[in-house]
Amino acid sequence: MSAQTSYPKPDIRVLLLEGVSPTAVESFRNAGYSQVQLYDKSLPPEKLREEIAAAHIVGIRSRTQLDADVLSHARRLIAVGCFCIGTNQVDLDAAELAGIPVFNAPYSNTRSVAELVVAEAIMLMRGIPQKNAQCHRGGWSKSAAGSHEVRGKTLGIVGYGHIGTQVGVIAESLGMQVIFHDIETKLSLGNARTAGGLDDLLARSDVVTLHVPETTATQGMFGAAQIARMKRGAHLINASRGTVVDIDALAAALKSGQIGGAAVDVFPVEPQGNADPFVSPLVGLDNVILTPHIGGSTLEAQDNIGLEVAAKLIRYSDNGSTLSAVNFPEVTLPEHTGSLRLLHIHRNMPGVLSQVNDVFSRLGVNIDGQFLRTHPKVGYVVIDVTATHEQATQVRDELARIPGTLRTRILY
Numbered sequence: 448m449s450a451q452t453s454y455p456k457p458d459i460r461v462l463l464l465e466g467v468s469p470t471a472v473e474s475f476r477n478a479g480y481s482q483v484q485l486y487d488k489s490l491p492p493e494k495l496r497e498e499i500a501a502a503h504i505v506g507i508r509s510r511t512q513l514d515a516d517v518l519s520h521a522r523r524l525i526a527v528g529c530f531c532i533g534t535n536q537v538d539l540d541a542a543e544l545a546g547i548p549v550f551n552a553p554y555s556n557t558r559s560v561a562e563l564v565v566a567e568a569i570m571l572m573r574g575i576p577q578k579n580a581q582c583h584r585g586g587w588s589k590s591a592a593g594s595h596e597v598r599g600k601t602l603g604i605v606g607y608g609h610i611g612t613q614v615g616v617i618a619e620s621l622g623m624q625v626i627f628h629d630i631e632t633k634l635s636l637g638n639a640r641t642a643g644g645l646d647d648l649l650a651r652s653d654v655v656t657l658h659v660p661e662t663t664a665t666q667g668m669f670g671a672a673q674i675a676r677m678k679r680g681a682h683l684i685n686a687s688r689g690t691v692v693d694i695d696a697l698a699a700a701l702k703s704g705q706i707g708g709a710a711v712d713v714f715p716v717e718p719q720g721n722a723d724p725f726v727s728p729l730v731g732l733d734n735v736i737l738t739p740h741i742g743g744s745t746l747e748a749q750d751n752i753g754l755e756v757a758a759k760l761i762r763y764s765d766n767g768s769t770l771s772a773v774n775f776p777e778v779t780l781p782e783h784t785g786s787l788r789l790l791h792i793h794r795n796m797p798g799v800l801s802q803v804n805d806v807f808s809r810l811g812v813n814i815d816g817q818f819l820r821t822h823p824k825v826g827y828v829v830i831d832v833t834a835t836h837e838q839a840t841q842v843r844d845e846l847a848r849i850p851g852t853l854r855t856r857i858l859y
């Protein structure tokens with residue numbers, strides 16, 4: 448039996464959506480969390496609100512939208528796990544202000560996306576999507592026209608982060624010239640060179656690949672104007688987020704020949720699950736590789752993500768550690784064997800900490816250790832004490848009354 452918590456582990460409800468890997472389920476069960484509910488797709492809005500109201504821990508992938516309204520129904524929720532890289536589907540500020548840390552897996556599917564993108568660059572440069580489509584219709588077009596090696600061609604990477612750099616390294620090993628554009632100054636790997644801005648990259652690249660996160664700045668960043676600046680007949684790959692590219696402008700450019708071919712893995716609107724229809728203006732175009740948002744969907748990546756994110760959620764639930772949370776003050780904590788641990792999440796405003804400490808001195812409870820981190824809006828203080836369960840409960844109840852308190856919890 449695992450360590451007792453203030454809320455018994457068998458009563459902690461873990462809700463996992465969108466078919467997260469069985470490795471996550473196993474991790475929770477091995478850690479003593481027996482109430483793990485797994486859905487293989489995202490839930491419709493009403494059902495999501497209903498389920499989240501009863502959950503203590505929620506795990507999602509890129510499809511489930513946890514906006515401020517949905518989070519307002521999550522009264523018992525202590526943490527969210529994004530079993531993926533992107534966290535744009537969660538209102539991170541709303542979660543923080545509700546005292547809910549959000550965790551993700553920032554690297555576990557990087558290689559999977561990079562391999563797919565490089566393979567697609569080769570396929571597009573050879574005109575394989577069109578040839579494949581013709582053969583499926585009984586056609587035979589044996590010709591070298593419009594078919595090129597990638598060796599010596601220029602790959603333009605927009606967003607030179609974890610995935611962008613991996614793509615660059617693999618592409619260089621195939622002999623491609625790599626240029627990149629990022630809003631941050633980045634160390635270039637190998638012989639990759641920074642372009643003189645996005646327009647310069649577009650004008651020079653034979654293949655452009657997008658690896659930016661979804662932000663207000665990247666939504667719609669790739670539209671008709673950017674497409675017009677690409678070399679005529681160059682190729683576009685988007686495995687970032689569907690909102691980054693104007694899909695109608697892309698469809699028009701693929702029909703006119705301004706873009707020679709495209710590989711698209713992400714879409715502005717994606718089906719909720721595998722049983723739902725896929726609708727897109729790109730459907731039926733021979734020069735497009737369409738994939739159902741599977742850039743990170745390899746068994747290797749998913750198994751690792753399941754282990755990584757489940758471990759972060761379990762550590763937070765058992766120990767209070769918020770290391771690598773994407774929206775929350777980060778506290779790394781030692782084990783608290785022999786002490787009780789009180790967690791106090793509060794609005795970051797003057798006077799809260801002195802009121803917290805005052806509760807302990809008033810109730811005569813000695814503090815063994817204290818850990819504090821703050822963000823501009825939220826503070827997180829963890830206090831280890833030697834006390835009876837009754838004393839700790841009394842302290843917790845007093846802490847909950849301090850103005851600005853968002854959440855309190857005791858870990859036994």
Ligand SMILES: NC(=O)c1ccc[n+]([C@@H]2O[C@H](COP(=O)([O-])OP(=O)(O)OC[C@H]3O[C@@H](n4cnc5c(N)ncnc54)[C@H](O)[C@@H]3O)[C@@H](O)[C@H]2O)c1
Nearest residue numbers: 532533606607608609610629630658659660686687742743
């Ligand atoms: N298709 C898939 O299955 C799949 C899988 C994993 C990740 N993704 C998407 O890929 C994105 C990138 O992943 P990553 O791990 O490389 O992230 P990352 O944070 O390591 O890199 C993103 C890079 O984009 C840069 N950037 C941000 N805004 C920019 C802008 N306006 N112009 C140019 N550069 C900009 C950042 O500075 C950063 O270097 C994720 O956010 C996610 O949305 C998709």
Ligand SMILES: O=C(O)[C@H](O)COP(=O)(O)O
Nearest residue numbers: 508509510531532533743
């Ligand atoms: O952000 C990510 O990691 C990717 O978009 C993958 O999302 P998924 O887990 O929904 O496949």
